[in-house]
Amino acid sequence: MRGSFRHIWAVAMPMLLVKDLHAGYGDVPVLWGVELEVDRGEIACLVGSNGAGKTTLLRTLSGLLAPKSGSIVFDGENLRGAEPERILAAGIAQVPEGRRLFSAMSVRDNLLMGAHLRRDGAETIGRDLERMYGLFPILRDRQNQDAGTLSGGEQQMCAVARGLMSAPRLLVIDELSLGLAPAVVDQLCDALRLLNREGLTILVVEQDVATALELAHRAFVMDTGRVTRSGPCEALRNDPAIREAYLGVI
Ligand SMILES: Nc1ncnc2c1ncn2[C@@H]1O[C@H](COP(=O)(O)OP(=O)(O)O)[C@@H](O)[C@H]1O
Ligand SMILES: [Mg+2]
Numbered sequence: 476m477r478g479s480f481r482h483i484w485a486v487a488m489p490m491l492l493v494k495d496l497h498a499g500y501g502d503v504p505v506l507w508g509v510e511l512e513v514d515r516g517e518i519a520c521l522v523g524s525n526g527a528g529k530t531t532l533l534r535t536l537s538g539l540l541a542p543k544s545g546s547i548v549f550d551g552e553n554l555r556g557a558e559p560e561r562i563l564a565a566g567i568a569q570v571p572e573g574r575r576l577f578s579a580m581s582v583r584d585n586l587l588m589g590a591h592l593r594r595d596g597a598e599t600i601g602r603d604l605e606r607m608y609g610l611f612p613i614l615r616d617r618q619n620q621d622a623g624t625l626s627g628g629e630q631q632m633c634a635v636a637r638g639l640m641s642a643p644r645l646l647v648i649d650e651l652s653l654g655l656a657p658a659v660v661d662q663l664c665d666a667l668r669l670l671n672r673e674g675l676t677i678l679v680v681e682q683d684v685a686t687a688l689e690l691a692h693r694a695f696v697m698d699t700g701r702v703t704r705s706g707p708c709e710a711l712r713n714d715p716a717i718r719e720a721y722l723g724v725i
Contacts, residue, residue, distance in 0.1 A: 488551070490515045490676055491536075491567075491645060496545035498535045505531045507700040508545070513645065518667065518677045520687035520708070522721065523697035529680045530572050532697070533649050537569045538562045549645070564592055568643035572650045574634040578623030582614055582633055585622045589640030600640070607636040610666050628659030635663065639670070646670070647678045652686050664690045684721035688712045696721075 489512035496509040505528045513519045521529055534540040536547060538559040547555045554562055568589070576585050586607055590600045608615035611632040617625060622633055631651070638646055651667075652660040667690065671677055681687035688694055688708040696704040696717070704711065711717045 488548075489513055490550060491678070492546070492548045493532075493536070494546045494548075496532070496535065496542055496547065498531060498540055498542040498545075500531075500540075504543075505700050506535070506542075509697075509700070510702055511695050511705075513676060513678050514693075515676055516671075516674065517693055518671050518679065518691040519693045519695065520679045520681055520691035521695045521697055521702075522681050522684045522687045525682060527697040528700040529697055530649055531700075533569060533571075533647060533680060536562070536567065536647065560592065563641055563643075566644035568638040568641045568646055570631075570634045570638045570646070570648040570651075572653075574630050576622040576625075576630055576633055576637070579621055581619050582622055582625070583618040585633055585637050586614070586640050589637035590642075593642060595642075603640055603642065607639060610639075610669070611636055628655050628662075631655060631659070631663060632666075635666070643675075645676045645678065647680075649680045651679050651681055652683050660686060684717070 491511075491513040493509055493511040496506055497504065499505040509532055511521070521532070523529055531540065535542045538554070538557050538561070542555055545555065546553065549565055549567060552565055554565060577588065580588070583604070586604055587600070590603070593600060608618070613629055614632055614636060617629060622630065625633060635648065638648070651663060664686070667677055667679070679687060679691060688711055691708050694705065694708050694711050695702045696711070704717070
């Protein structure tokens, strides 16, 4: 029964389905009934101004913050209230805002930390490490350096690669481009497009709406704790209200 239910879910439902999610800090509500979905194989983005609640939503998705109500379903599995390790094991990896690398550990050891829950053997993990060095060659050059000595862009590459080392089915990135030079952002976006073409599903959270709408297929716009707009990125890029509010075009 369970097997066939999962099968039906797999063809009929989005990979990630968030419904009527409420969460906050102590008695202070931040999320007011968030609705969001990510389909298998797409790049989705969540955009919105500073303080809109994007990171809070990601913290509930990764199990760091317990939601007050609502549901989070990933591949037919209810993950609301699940522990972070179970969520990672289910296949959702997060690249947190500010990267949170282990600054006194080498780049290589940071990447291997990403694989700590995997049980598929050193050989496969070693192959994936090579893939990461192929994707971001600078990380191979820097593999024995402490992560704290990397530039901001290199740290973001290391953080993305560390997330990938858990072999996720959904990669979630909080503030991909924040503080990085345009050339580095382009390089990161190219890497994400390549991974997506190879089948990885991605959810990117961005304050830079123009960058996000350029990278993703579908966008969700968040405003004071609610998703207020969603649709194909192309449609939102041409939407006068979005252009005025977020793209600086009047
Ligand atoms: N640890 C916290 N404790 C209390 N309030 C917080 C905490 N983190 C964020 N907030 C508040 O929650 C709201 C949403 O913040 P956040 O989710 O970080 O937004 P965003 O990522 O969209 O910039 C803000 O009003 C912020 O001040
Ligand atoms: Mg944030």
